Amino acid sequence: MVQExxxxCYSCETVWHSLKSREDAIKAGASAETGQSGQQGSARSCSYCGMCGGTVITMGNRGANGSKAELDRLRTCPSCGSHNYFEEVLEQEVLE
Ligand SMILES: [Zn+2]
Incomplete structure:
Protein backbone atom coordinates (compact mmCIF):
# COMPACT_ATOMS: atom_id res chain seq x y z
CA MET A 1 0.00 0.00 0.00
CA VAL A 2 1.39 3.33 -1.05
CA GLN A 3 0.06 6.54 0.33
CA GLU A 4 0.41 9.78 -1.46
CA CYS A 9 -4.22 24.40 -5.67
CA TYR A 10 -6.99 26.79 -4.68
CA SER A 11 -5.52 29.52 -6.80
CA CYS A 12 -5.05 27.85 -10.17
CA GLU A 13 -6.51 24.35 -9.65
CA THR A 14 -3.28 22.63 -10.52
CA VAL A 15 -3.24 19.10 -9.15
CA TRP A 16 -0.01 17.54 -8.05
CA HIS A 17 0.98 14.48 -6.12
CA SER A 18 3.55 13.87 -3.45
CA LEU A 19 4.48 10.54 -1.97
CA LYS A 20 3.80 10.38 1.74
CA SER A 21 6.78 8.10 2.25
CA ARG A 22 8.99 10.67 0.61
CA GLU A 23 7.80 13.46 2.84
CA ASP A 24 8.16 11.23 5.87
CA ALA A 25 11.72 10.44 4.83
CA ILE A 26 12.50 14.10 4.44
CA LYS A 27 11.01 14.90 7.82
CA ALA A 28 13.02 12.11 9.40
CA GLY A 29 16.12 13.27 7.60
CA ALA A 30 15.59 16.87 8.63
CA SER A 31 15.43 15.98 12.29
CA ALA A 32 18.19 13.41 12.27
CA GLU A 33 20.51 14.83 9.71
CA THR A 34 23.92 13.30 10.18
CA GLY A 35 25.48 14.27 6.94
CA GLN A 36 25.77 10.74 5.67
CA SER A 37 22.20 9.68 5.14
CA GLY A 38 22.18 9.03 1.45
CA GLN A 39 24.24 12.05 0.69
CA GLN A 40 26.16 12.01 -2.50
CA GLY A 41 29.31 13.52 -1.18
CA SER A 42 31.17 13.77 -4.41
CA ALA A 43 34.85 14.16 -4.88
CA ARG A 44 35.85 16.24 -7.82
CA SER A 45 38.64 18.41 -8.94
CA CYS A 46 39.17 21.68 -7.24
CA SER A 47 36.47 23.96 -8.50
CA TYR A 48 38.33 27.09 -7.60
CA CYS A 49 41.08 26.91 -10.14
CA GLY A 50 40.42 23.65 -11.96
CA MET A 51 44.14 23.21 -12.40
CA CYS A 52 45.74 22.49 -9.09
CA GLY A 53 44.57 18.91 -8.92
CA GLY A 54 43.23 19.47 -5.47
CA THR A 55 40.17 17.53 -4.44
CA VAL A 56 37.11 19.16 -3.03
CA ILE A 57 34.62 17.09 -1.15
CA THR A 58 31.21 18.56 -1.59
CA MET A 59 28.60 17.46 0.84
CA GLY A 60 25.92 18.86 -1.35
CA ASN A 61 24.79 21.76 0.79
CA ARG A 62 21.84 19.68 1.78
CA GLY A 63 21.73 19.82 5.52
CA ALA A 64 18.54 20.28 7.46
CA ASN A 65 17.83 23.42 5.52
CA GLY A 66 18.02 21.60 2.23
CA SER A 67 15.62 18.95 3.43
CA LYS A 68 13.25 21.60 4.68
CA ALA A 69 13.41 23.36 1.35
CA GLU A 70 12.63 20.11 -0.41
CA LEU A 71 9.62 19.55 1.79
CA ASP A 72 8.55 23.10 1.20
CA ARG A 73 8.83 22.57 -2.51
CA LEU A 74 6.60 19.51 -2.34
CA ARG A 75 4.02 21.61 -0.56
CA THR A 76 4.08 24.42 -3.04
CA CYS A 77 1.94 24.60 -6.14
CA PRO A 78 4.33 23.83 -9.01
CA SER A 79 2.37 26.12 -11.26
CA CYS A 80 1.80 29.33 -9.30
CA GLY A 81 3.83 28.82 -6.13
CA SER A 82 0.83 29.06 -3.83
CA HIS A 83 0.76 27.27 -0.51
CA ASN A 84 -2.98 27.40 -0.51
CA TYR A 85 -4.16 23.95 -1.47
CA PHE A 86 -6.64 21.25 -0.71
CA GLU A 87 -5.07 17.98 0.33
CA GLU A 88 -6.30 14.43 0.12
CA VAL A 89 -4.48 11.24 0.97
CA LEU A 90 -4.69 8.57 -1.67
CA GLU A 91 -3.93 4.96 -1.05
CA GLN A 92 -2.83 2.73 -3.83
CA GLU A 93 -2.24 -0.94 -4.00
CA VAL A 94 1.18 -1.78 -5.26
CA LEU A 95 1.14 -4.82 -7.44
CA GLU A 96 4.40 -6.63 -7.36
ZN1 LIG B 1 -1.43 27.12 -8.18
Missing amino acids: YKRT
Whole structure:
Protein backbone atom coordinates (compact mmCIF):
# COMPACT_ATOMS: atom_id res chain seq x y z
CA MET A 1 0.00 0.00 0.00
CA VAL A 2 1.39 3.33 -1.05
CA GLN A 3 0.06 6.54 0.33
CA GLU A 4 0.41 9.78 -1.46
CA TYR A 5 -0.92 13.26 -1.08
CA LYS A 6 -3.08 14.63 -3.81
CA ARG A 7 -3.00 18.39 -3.62
CA THR A 8 -5.21 20.77 -5.49
CA CYS A 9 -4.22 24.40 -5.67
CA TYR A 10 -6.99 26.79 -4.68
CA SER A 11 -5.52 29.52 -6.80
CA CYS A 12 -5.05 27.85 -10.17
CA GLU A 13 -6.51 24.35 -9.65
CA THR A 14 -3.28 22.63 -10.52
CA VAL A 15 -3.24 19.10 -9.15
CA TRP A 16 -0.01 17.54 -8.05
CA HIS A 17 0.98 14.48 -6.12
CA SER A 18 3.55 13.87 -3.45
CA LEU A 19 4.48 10.54 -1.97
CA LYS A 20 3.80 10.38 1.74
CA SER A 21 6.78 8.10 2.25
CA ARG A 22 8.99 10.67 0.61
CA GLU A 23 7.80 13.46 2.84
CA ASP A 24 8.16 11.23 5.87
CA ALA A 25 11.72 10.44 4.83
CA ILE A 26 12.50 14.10 4.44
CA LYS A 27 11.01 14.90 7.82
CA ALA A 28 13.02 12.11 9.40
CA GLY A 29 16.12 13.27 7.60
CA ALA A 30 15.59 16.87 8.63
CA SER A 31 15.43 15.98 12.29
CA ALA A 32 18.19 13.41 12.27
CA GLU A 33 20.51 14.83 9.71
CA THR A 34 23.92 13.30 10.18
CA GLY A 35 25.48 14.27 6.94
CA GLN A 36 25.77 10.74 5.67
CA SER A 37 22.20 9.68 5.14
CA GLY A 38 22.18 9.03 1.45
CA GLN A 39 24.24 12.05 0.69
CA GLN A 40 26.16 12.01 -2.50
CA GLY A 41 29.31 13.52 -1.18
CA SER A 42 31.17 13.77 -4.41
CA ALA A 43 34.85 14.16 -4.88
CA ARG A 44 35.85 16.24 -7.82
CA SER A 45 38.64 18.41 -8.94
CA CYS A 46 39.17 21.68 -7.24
CA SER A 47 36.47 23.96 -8.50
CA TYR A 48 38.33 27.09 -7.60
CA CYS A 49 41.08 26.91 -10.14
CA GLY A 50 40.42 23.65 -11.96
CA MET A 51 44.14 23.21 -12.40
CA CYS A 52 45.74 22.49 -9.09
CA GLY A 53 44.57 18.91 -8.92
CA GLY A 54 43.23 19.47 -5.47
CA THR A 55 40.17 17.53 -4.44
CA VAL A 56 37.11 19.16 -3.03
CA ILE A 57 34.62 17.09 -1.15
CA THR A 58 31.21 18.56 -1.59
CA MET A 59 28.60 17.46 0.84
CA GLY A 60 25.92 18.86 -1.35
CA ASN A 61 24.79 21.76 0.79
CA ARG A 62 21.84 19.68 1.78
CA GLY A 63 21.73 19.82 5.52
CA ALA A 64 18.54 20.28 7.46
CA ASN A 65 17.83 23.42 5.52
CA GLY A 66 18.02 21.60 2.23
CA SER A 67 15.62 18.95 3.43
CA LYS A 68 13.25 21.60 4.68
CA ALA A 69 13.41 23.36 1.35
CA GLU A 70 12.63 20.11 -0.41
CA LEU A 71 9.62 19.55 1.79
CA ASP A 72 8.55 23.10 1.20
CA ARG A 73 8.83 22.57 -2.51
CA LEU A 74 6.60 19.51 -2.34
CA ARG A 75 4.02 21.61 -0.56
CA THR A 76 4.08 24.42 -3.04
CA CYS A 77 1.94 24.60 -6.14
CA PRO A 78 4.33 23.83 -9.01
CA SER A 79 2.37 26.12 -11.26
CA CYS A 80 1.80 29.33 -9.30
CA GLY A 81 3.83 28.82 -6.13
CA SER A 82 0.83 29.06 -3.83
CA HIS A 83 0.76 27.27 -0.51
CA ASN A 84 -2.98 27.40 -0.51
CA TYR A 85 -4.16 23.95 -1.47
CA PHE A 86 -6.64 21.25 -0.71
CA GLU A 87 -5.07 17.98 0.33
CA GLU A 88 -6.30 14.43 0.12
CA VAL A 89 -4.48 11.24 0.97
CA LEU A 90 -4.69 8.57 -1.67
CA GLU A 91 -3.93 4.96 -1.05
CA GLN A 92 -2.83 2.73 -3.83
CA GLU A 93 -2.24 -0.94 -4.00
CA VAL A 94 1.18 -1.78 -5.26
CA LEU A 95 1.14 -4.82 -7.44
CA GLU A 96 4.40 -6.63 -7.36
ZN1 LIG B 1 -1.43 27.12 -8.18
